[in-house]
Amino acid sequence: MNWEQVRGNWNQMKGEVKQQWGKLTDDDLTFVEGSRDKLVGRVQERYGVEKDEAERQLQDWESRH
Template identity: 35%
Template sequence: MHAQGQHAQIEGGWNELKGKVKESWGELSDDELRQFEGDAQQFIGFLQRKTGQAQEQVEKKLAELDARFRPLLGQATAAAQEYLQSGAEAATDAAAYVRDSVAAKHAQAEQAVRRRPIESVAVAFGTGIIAGAVVGLLLRQR
């Protein structure tokens, strides 16, 4: 039970534990760490061969590393989640502001058309003529 419980912890926190394992056993290369990708049983065997330590010593050291750094990782995760949440809230607020602004401008435009329908049609017609002339000039220059 002792070894199996530690294996589960190691497998579950492999990505978090990799950097600290490298600090503890400095002779390990990134390539050596990458080849195990969370397979605790193979990794423990490799560490035994590489360091000459007994399985129990290796497991104990890995469990200490995992336990010591998990609270720090938990704090970092909580901070990241809080940052993402505040970003999501800011995006929601910005979207609501844009939606409200567009609705207000739409209502203003609608009122302007109702108050002065002939002028509105004339402005739209003039804008269309000008846009058509600009597009025609641009196409002719090609």
């Protein structure tokens, strides 16, 4: 699944995102609104990782969906 599909189905994808990154709140997911860059930023904030690590995690997640 590419990111355009994720963005288009954001309401359905939020549950899967929350399974992967359980520290993200509902407010975080509302803020992200399907934006890949915003999701990377929130993963960085909540998990205290560098941008490269957040990007890697997101790429791994994308490859599974």
